[in-house]
Amino acid sequence: MHENFQIKNLEEYFKIYRKSVEYPNAFWEEIAEKNFVWREKWKTIMSGDFESTNIKWFEGAKLNITENCIDRHLDKQGDKTAIIFEPNNPDEKTEHISYNNLSKRVNKFANILKQKGIKKGDRVCIYLPMIPELAISVLACARIGAIHSVVFAGFSSQALSTRINDSKCKLIITSDGSYRGRKTINLKEIVDEALNDCSCIEKVLVVNRINAKINMESGRDEWVEPLLNKASDICEPEIMEAEDPLFILYTSGSTGKPKGMVHSTAGYMVYTAYTFKNIFQYNENDIYWCTADIGWITGHSYIVYGPLANGATTVMFEGVPNYPDYGRFWEIIEKNKITQFYTAPTAIRALAKENLKFVEKHDLSSLKVLGSVGEPINEEAWNWYNENIGKKNSPIVDTWWQTETGGIMISPIPYVTPTIPTFATLPLPGIQPAIMNSNQEELQGNQVEGSLCIKYPWPGIARTIWGDHNRYKQTYFSTFKDMYFTGDGAKRNEVGYYRLTGRVDDVIIVSGHNLGTAPIEDAINEHPNVAESAIVGFPHKIKGNALYGYITLKNTTNNEDLLRNEINQIITEQIGPIAKLDKIQFTIGLPKTRSGKIMRRILRKIASNEISDLGDVSTLLNPEIVDEIIKRRI
Numbered sequence: 001m002h003e004n005f006q007i008k009n010l011e012e013y014f015k016i017y018r019k020s021v022e023y024p025n026a027f028w029e030e031i032a033e034k035n036f037v038w039r040e041k042w043k044t045i046m047s048g049d050f051e052s053t054n055i056k057w058f059e060g061a062k063l064n065i066t067e068n069c070i071d072r073h074l075d076k077q078g079d080k081t082a083i084i085f086e087p088n089n090p091d092e093k094t095e096h097i098s099y100n101n102l103s104k105r106v107n108k109f110a111n112i113l114k115q116k117g118i119k120k121g122d123r124v125c126i127y128l129p130m131i132p133e134l135a136i137s138v139l140a141c142a143r144i145g146a147i148h149s150v151v152f153a154g155f156s157s158q159a160l161s162t163r164i165n166d167s168k169c170k171l172i173i174t175s176d177g178s179y180r181g182r183k184t185i186n187l188k189e190i191v192d193e194a195l196n197d198c199s200c201i202e203k204v205l206v207v208n209r210i211n212a213k214i215n216m217e218s219g220r221d222e223w224v225e226p227l228l229n230k231a232s233d234i235c236e237p238e239i240m241e242a243e244d245p246l247f248i249l250y251t252s253g254s255t256g257k258p259k260g261m262v263h264s265t266a267g268y269m270v271y272t273a274y275t276f277k278n279i280f281q282y283n284e285n286d287i288y289w290c291t292a293d294i295g296w297i298t299g300h301s302y303i304v305y306g307p308l309a310n311g312a313t314t315v316m317f318e319g320v321p322n323y324p325d326y327g328r329f330w331e332i333i334e335k336n337k338i339t340q341f342y343t344a345p346t347a348i349r350a351l352a353k354e355n356l357k358f359v360e361k362h363d364l365s366s367l368k369v370l371g372s373v374g375e376p377i378n379e380e381a382w383n384w385y386n387e388n389i390g391k392k393n394s395p396i397v398d399t400w401w402q403t404e405t406g407g408i409m410i411s412p413i414p415y416v417t418p419t420i421p422t423f424a425t426l427p428l429p430g431i432q433p434a435i436m437n438s439n440q441e442e443l444q445g446n447q448v449e450g451s452l453c454i455k456y457p458w459p460g461i462a463r464t465i466w467g468d469h470n471r472y473k474q475t476y477f478s479t480f481k482d483m484y485f486t487g488d489g490a491k492r493n494e495v496g497y498y499r500l501t502g503r504v505d506d507v508i509i510v511s512g513h514n515l516g517t518a519p520i521e522d523a524i525n526e527h528p529n530v531a532e533s534a535i536v537g538f539p540h541k542i543k544g545n546a547l548y549g550y551i552t553l554k555n556t557t558n559n560e561d562l563l564r565n566e567i568n569q570i571i572t573e574q575i576g577p578i579a580k581l582d583k584i585q586f587t588i589g590l591p592k593t594r595s596g597k598i599m600r601r602i603l604r605k606i607a608s609n610e611i612s613d614l615g616d617v618s619t620l621l622n623p624e625i626v627d628e629i630i631k632r633r634i
């Protein structure tokens with residue numbers, strides 16, 4: 001992204017912002033025109049609207065995103081490091097992958113995929129730890145026009161098979177195992193179990209990471225290394241239409257199965273590249289590190305596509321923040337002279353409670369920008385981050401966005417927007433937020449609070465839910481007319497800054513992970529002794545929110561702890577350990593409305609210990625149950 005597109009001061013921001021609202025299409029056209037390589041130009045900049053939900057950007061254009069993320073950098077900066085790989089074990093060597101080397105490895109991998117019969121439009125599942133092959137296989141799919149569906153390698157076999165089946169992936173890329181701190185995890189075993197339920201998978205490509213002896217099913221499974229050794233390092237890019245899907249990424253909904261959000265090629269590229277350049281104020285020799293996993297949208301947009309489209313150096317870290325000790329992040333910053341550091345509030349809170357000596361041992365003076373993403377950052381964590389990591393010298397960008405938005409939507413621009421803790425501050429150019437009340441009215445002016453919507457399409461918006469456009473319409477465009485509904489609540493303060501106030505639906509953000517209550521309840525209800533369950537969130541010092549389950553049983557038990565373990569075991573198997581409940585209260589009933597709906601509002605308050613303020617419970621079908629639950633709360 002050209003320097004001219006980097007906003008340098010507040011006055012310029014307001015000027016550009018106004019222009020982007022008045023002439024949104026012209027605004028994005030100039031960015032697209034001047035910053036990317038196109039095989040063919042678009043015929044229309046934008047078409048469609050939130051009413052018809054058929055949004056298209058840059059229709060008629062042809063491109064390949066890997067030409068933009070790799071090939072075009074080779075001439076001038078082929079030897080520059082594209083990816084720095086920091087292994088789990090600090091004694092293992094850091095790997096510097098140059099753009100030249102990345103190009104060769106992506107092309108080789110792309111050729112293997114082709115050999116295995118993968119063609120444009122086919123879905124490829126990627127279930128890998130944070131090793132270079134993860135970024136490489138993502139880009140290899142994009143090279144040949146295959147649609148990647150990365151599944152976070154912490155998900156269970158059942159969660160994996162649901163995702164594979166939903167988008168009918170033909171091939172899966174995995175590894176024998178992964179390292180996480182002191183643990184090793186046998187990923188291939190999880191894949192084998194998942195594949196018992198997936199008839200669509202024809203081939204399994206296995207990367208060797210931990211030298212494990214694993215089951216290899218002949219005819220189906222193959223090690224990647226020998227194939228790579230033989231493959232050519234030249235693979236012509238598949239020329240894609242602007243609106244061809246680039247990837248599917250699953251995110252939890254408040255009900256039902258996970259939603260496979262589909263992102264397009266051109267719009268997503270333009271949006272992630274532009275936002276990366278501005279929000280991290282990335283300059284040529286900076287070393288940027290985002291600690292997310294590529295299994296989440298943050299990793300897709302701000303480890304892989306956004307940074308590489310800018311010719312940046314991006315770090316991939318395989319490990320965890322507390323291995324070998326709580327100083328690991330700070331050690332990596334010092335060692336690589338990281339300039340921009342992007343992480344999640346849950347990590348900040350976990351590290352802030354450890355001894356400061358873990359921080360003080362390291363020279364963090366290379367840092368220029370600190371980022372936060374995934375959930376609201378509370379004031380205490382913000383201050384700790386600012387004082388101890390940024391030494392009050394690095395602005396914090398509290399970036400609000402979603403899997404569905406493709407890229408950052410509301411965030412300070414560092415050195416441009418004055419920051420206030422807990423405020424994501426101002427929308428990026430091209431983004432038009434609205435705060436709505438429950439009567440479908442947009443609340444004008446400042447000092448208002450309501451549901452956060454977006455009024456005008458932006459290039460990065462997900463175009464559909466894989467296989468279920470109707471659900472896409474229902475979820476995002478039916479609550480408010482002609483608006484994209486985010487599912488988040490927000491406030492606008494006296495100077496027009498936005499503060500996110502949390503989900504207004506049944507999604508709970510635990511340690512930055514979106515968890516829908518319904519799938520967890522479905523899992524719990526499979527226990528033979530569970531009659532009914534309701535999950536709510538409650539504030540947690542490290543995780544932001546944790547899960548509290550109210551469960552009614554078919555038969556009473558004299559071993560509640562055993563039952564609690566069994567229930568968490570089912571959740572771990574069906575979803576993954578991230579969805580385990582912190583507290584489980586067995587109860588003889590759940591508060592219900594006269595129409596039989598569980599009153600989660602009351603349960604939420606009880607779990608959060610706000611019992612003095614339960615509101616009117618007399619209209620409930622069974623008001624007496626409320627006292628009973630309060631008496632026995634955990």
Ligand code: WTA
Pocket residue numbers: 251296297298372373374375376377398399400401402403404424486487488500502503509512513514
């Ligand atoms: C929440 C992650 C407050 C929000 C990029 C959103 C935030 C959901 C912030 C999306 C923030 C994300 N402040 N809340 N800075 N960033 N959220 O899809 O509730 O994993 O709707 O995307 O995380 O989570 P997702």
